[in-house]
Amino acid sequence: MWSLLQIEMFKISRRPRTYIAFAAISAIVLIFQFAFKADGSSYMNLMLQSVQDSFELDRIKAINGYFMCYIILNTLLVQVPILVALIAGDAISGEANMGTLRLLLTKPVSRTQLLLVKFMASFIFTVALLLWMAVMALFLSMAIFGVDDMLIFRVSGEESQILQIGADDVLWRYFAAFGYAAIALTVIAALALLLSIYAENSIGPIIATVCIVIICTIVSNIGVPIIDKNVKPWLFTSYLVGWKGFFYIGTNADGQPIPGSLENWPAIRKSLFILIAHIVILLGISIAVFRKKDILS
């Protein structure tokens, strides 16, 4: 199994498309960093437009590395599913397209083992992508903009809020958020892998995965009460942004943030459970389908 995984990782590393994802992330992050370095105040003014008559805020301090990373992740984690689908959607269909799937299955490994290895390779790629995001969006931003207290602009129900997290209370939240994002993106990888089993070329499952993510995201955010109540809780896209829960700091009765606290840990735990359940179900279906897949026709 370990040798199989090494072979899969070698194959992924030899494909040029693998590096498209890393290049795209680097480009987006650098563009954001340049834009905020040049004119971050405009963004701050937009977010503070209704309170800047009442309060003074040191915008230079507020636009720091932690804040930048949050803004970048907010944008990037919408697009990263596409990058994950690029690799996971190619896992089985790519082999079928090149005619190597039959050859691969003549080896003394079970189909279940082969699929699990393909899934693990996709998972490792997802984690590598997130680590690269952490390096570029978090550590590079910290180097460029420095660190200070972090501001979170948030809409909770119909109430808009500004949360402030102390500088020494932020880093662990990012580690937790990246961990959560790894699980959330693994759902996309599992979905793309399942679709990949049905296809003979890579384009179909990649596009299908992206379409499913887009449609489910729209449904998750449409804001129609009947959908919010009956459909939204079952869609994995409703939980993709759950990493933000680590930045919703708990507050005391006076509205002061409590360092080291989370506003709603049970909700994050529930989201994690639902995402893991999605992974298990999608992977289970993939194994069942792949074991019965006709590879002779």
Next chain:
Amino acid sequence: MYHFIKLVTLFLFYSIASPAQDIETILEKARIKINQVNDYQASGKMKTNVAFLKVPVANITVYFKKPNKLKLKSEKGVSFIPKGAVSINMNSLLESDRFTIIDAGTEKINNVMMRVAKLLPLDDNSDVVLSTVYIDPSNFVICKAKTTTRENGTYELVMTYGKYIAYGLPDRIVFSFNTRDYKLPKGVTFDFDDGSEKKKPEDLKNKKGKAEIDFNSYIINKGVQDNIF
């Protein structure tokens, strides 16, 4: 009988000859007290209580220099400083040549009978429309001030004095101000809906903002650099 009439006459004479201090005298004495301070640097903690702001208690330093320079700075981290907080400088309120002073009687605050003065600005274009100050007539310090402005609503200051009462500088200031309803542009934040019950917007409207500043220490008349302001 003669002695009794003499005593009553003397009492009446002194009652007429030494009336309760008039409000202008009290304000002038408060002004003299504050005027001892040419500059100060005060460190303290500021607790901001605004419905939409979830911010921690900030360590702040207040710098003041005559005649009207005042700056609040956060020692560390990001801080939301209420813009009207500059009105904690009482000097401007006590410049008698800028206001018409009206005696508004007395009012009891915390079991102390305060003298109340209404200050109407002489300048028609002044942002301040009306100020009401509540003065402790025995210590000659302003304990409460309400200022109504054209642009930024009404500010209210409640001051508690302690160690620095001789200079007219408070140990604690509670500053209340009007806040606007904070609304983020829609579709910008992409928030995580954790499914919890959310507050109704009605509960959040018409709330006044409040900043409570507790001063630990003052450095008085030791000089403050101009570049701080």
